[in-house]
Every structure is written in C-alpha cells, then in structure tokens.
Amino acid sequence: MINYKVVIYILSTLLIGEAIFMLLCAPISVLYGDPDAPAFILSAGVTFFIGGLAYLLTRETNRNMGKREGYIITSVAWVVFSLFGSLPFFVSRAIPSYTDAFFETMSGFTTTGASILNNIEALSHGLLFWRSLTQWLGGMGIIVMSLAILPILGIGGMQLFVAEVPGPMPDKLHPRIKETAKRLWGIYIIFTIAEVLLLVLGKMPLFDAICHSFATMATGGYSTKQASVAFYASPYLQYVITLFMFVAGINFTLSYFALHRKFGAVFRNEEFKWYTGITLGFTLVIFVGLLLTESIGVEKAFRDAIFQVVSITTTTGFATVDYLNWFPLLGVLIFLLMFCWGFGRFYRWRVKVVRIMVMIKNSWLELKRIIHPNAIIPLRLNSIAVSPQIISNVMAFISVYFLVVFISVVIVSAMGYDLETSFGAVAATLGNIGPGIGQVGPAHNFAHFPAFGKWFLSFLMLIGRLELFTVLVITDSCLLEKIVLAWAIGQATGQITVSFSGSIIKREAVLADQITLGFMDFNCLCLLPARSLSHQHLPRFCATFHGKC
Secondary structure (H helix, E strand, O other): OOHHHHHHHHHHHHHHHHHHHHHHHHHHHHOOOOOOOHHHHHHHHHHHHHHHHHHHHHHHOOOOOOHHHHHHHHHHHHHHHHHOOOHHHHHOOOOOOHHHHHHHHHHEEEOOOOOOOOHHHHOOHHHHHHHHHHHHHHHHHHHHHHOOHHHHHOOOHHHHHHHHOOOOOHHHHHHHHHHHHHHHHHHHHHHHHHHHHHHHHHOOOOHHHHHHHHHHHOOOOOOOOOOHHHOOOHHHHHHHHHHHHHHHOOOHHHHHHOOOOOOHHHOHHHHHHHHHHHHHHHHOOOOOOHHHHOOOOOOHHHHHHHHHHHHHHHOOOOOOHHHHHHHHHHHHHHHHHHHHHHHHHHHOOHHHOHHHHHHHHHHHHHHHHHHOOOOOOOEEOOOEEHHHHHHHHHHHHHHHHHHHHHHHHHHHHHOOOOOOHHHHHHHHHHHHOOOOOOOHHOOOOOOOOOHHHHHHHHHHHHHHHOOHHHHOOOOOOHHHHHHHHHHHHOOOOOOOOOOOOOOOOOOOOOOOOOEEEEEOOOOOEEEHHHHHHHHHHHHHHHHHOOOOO
C-alpha cells in the first residue's frame, strides 16, 4: 500500500524550499525599484503556508518510503513546483493568464525554454531572475537538490535516488548518496560562477550574466532579452556561451572524471566521441552550407553554425540567428538534430547519445548478419558487448517515443496548426529544446496556442524531462525494473560493465578507488567504492534488483 503521508511530507519540505527561493527574488525587485516585491512576498507566503501546513499534518507519519513512493514524488514534484512557481507571474499580473504562467514555469523547471512572452524585457528584474532561477533549479533536478537535506528530516533518500537513478544500491550507501548530491551541486555551482565571470569580462551586465549562466548550465535557454543571445551581437559572448553549453551537455560521469584530471577516461569514452563527432560533423556541414548560400564572412558562418548546433544538441535553445531563414536544407539538418536528440538526451548531465549509438550500430550489424547469417557479431559499446535484451529494449523505447510523437502531432494538428508547426511544437517540448520550426521557430513563441494546447504541451515537457517510462512507473513500480534492463550499462574509466541480463552482474574491470554506475536515461549516478562490489556482494546486488520482478 502506498504511504501517501510520506509523499505529502517530502513534497511539503520541497514547497517550503521553493518559498524561500521565491522570497530571495523580492530584494532584487526592491534593488532595481520594480513594483513586484509584494507579489513575491505574497506568493512565497502562500507557498510556505501550504507547505508548512502539510508538513505539520504529516510530520508524525511513518517515514518508511518504498519504491512506489519514490516514483510518485519524482514525478509529482515537478508539477507541484510549477503550480506554485507560477504564482509570482500570475499575482504580479505580468502574465494575467494562469495557464500562460503555468506554461512558462513548467518550461522553466523542465529546462525546455519554450515561452509565451512577446516582450521579455517588460518583465521586472525580480521576475526575470525567478524565471532564470526556475531553470537553474530544474537543471540539476529538484530531487537531487532534496537528497542533501532529506537526512536532516530523518529520511535517507534512498528511494528518491532509486526513482531517479534506478539500480542496485544497498542501504549502507545512504551517506554516499548525500555526498553524491553535494558533489553534483558543487560542480554545477563552480561551472555557473565560472561562466558568470567570463560573461562579465565580455562586458555583459552582471544581472544578465547571472541569468544567462543559470540558463546555460541548465541547458534551458531562457534569456533576459526577446532577441536571446543575438541581442548582444558579441562574438566573444557567443563563444563563451557555446563553450559552456557544450560542457553542460557532457555526461556528468565524464565531467567528474575531467575535474579529477582523468582525461584519458574522457577521450576514450565512446559516448563522448560520438557526442563530439556529431556536433563537429553537423557544424562543418552547416558552416560550409552557410558559406555557399549566405553573404557572410568565414568567422560569422562558423560562429553561427557552431552556436546553433551546440544549442540544439544540448537542448539549450539559445538563438543568435533565425535558422528558418537559412537555405532549406540547413533548416532540415537543424530539425534532424532537434528530433533525434529528443530521444538521445540524458538528464544529468544532459546529452547521452547511447540510444543513437545503439540504434545505428544495431542497424549496421543487421546488414552484416544478412550477408553473414551464421556469424555471431555482438554489438559493443566501449569495447563491451551489449546483451540482446538491452538492444531490444532500447529499440522498444525508440518505438514508443515515435508513437508518442505521432499521437502528439495528431493532437496538435487537430488544433488547426500545419504539419510543420505541429512537428516543431512536439519536438521542441517533448525534447525539452524550446524553439522549434514553423510558427514556434526561434523568432516566434507559443503564445498563440489555445489553453488546451498549452496544458498539453506542458505535459509533453514533463514526460520529456522525466523520460516517458518514469511517468508510467507511477502505475506499475515493477515496470521500472524491467525498463532499466534496457539501459543499465555501467560505465567507468576501467570499462566496467554491470549487466542485468538474467541474474548475473558481470565485472570486466575494477578501478583502484571507485566504480561509476551510470544509467542512460535517468538524472544522476552513484559513486560506489570499488570494494563494495567484491564478489561476495554481487548476489545481494542481483537480489536487490530482481527481487520483486
């Protein structure tokens, strides 16, 4: 039976935290002489009251939390945060429609970057800061943020971590989870501060630099200007933002190794090679295309090409040009990137090309098997053979993704939109990218959608942020166990494979001090001491994973 009280208890603590962040925006409005400070105080008061009341009513509850509760909290937290996070926009009447306010806030917390605003500069500094802050908080993950504080409340946080990072982790790793959350936020903050400093050096105002750094590291794309990054017309600023977008798009496992000077692990990683190769490949093609079709210089063509490619591949959505005005073939390439990265993304950190790698490699191997029907040709990632079960489930996910896209396009088309706009809106929201094509391109927004369309696209942002199956887990917790089989490929410097096919965990290699278990489609990872995976512990890991399925 689901323990709803512990669900409400944890959500209440998150609401209290959200109220505090809201309240921090009030002094910014006062500092700049804006009239919206009362709106922040009232919104924070309402949020704190609801959260505090729920906390008082459930603080004496049994705090044991199972997997189902973890899944529910993981999914519902984003909705609850958006419902209350939209209050400053609505109460201040900066966005008079609550539907529009919710859309803008959900787009922020899910780091989508789709907007309904026709004049962003009309917002007060406090609202602009809150708008960017929603992306920064959502970029790391509301649940990850809570992991560092749950032990204070008497909850270890294991089930929440399992909900976002499914896998075999014994109870004794609770302190490790808290430490991992702190490392995640520490690195996130370091990169954010570094970008702020570099943007200020390029003469971007400090306020704008902070807001753009929030949006960049979250790969969200909210700008303080209607023209986005193009407003500044500064090559230096565009290159700085391009660099940090690329960094934010790297799998956190690799970022962690890079910060610990294990560069060999980064450059040997097959995922990083694909990510870099695809980015550079599309940049080169579009660069040459711009030189041949546009009357611009070499440096401008290269800058426009690499900025837009990195912006799309990392799902950030910043814009320096309207790519819909390019030669049609170049626009098609941008849409191809946008569509493919919808099912190739990984939240935390950002892009994970493993699905694309599996799909392409499997298709190539199928052609080889036709020519050599008796040959046994395994699919390998990082020199590790991938089991047929994993391949099958990855392909199943891609099939489900395309099915969701098809149904969503039909629904949007039924609202009276042309096929181009329908595809663009679905790809932009389900892929958490922001700008799309057609009437939702980089020079347009989503203000013209009817109320139902905005709620529907908000739902697509949510399932895009949480991954399709994570939402389904609310109705069947055991389903997650089966789904994780598709993506439980452990990755580390020493090429360790953690295979959950059947009931065997296979160790290919062990690092001297730690092993990283990374999962392709969930938000974080767990750093485990290598000694935790000694042979006598392997059966326990298997039992933990397979016990209820």
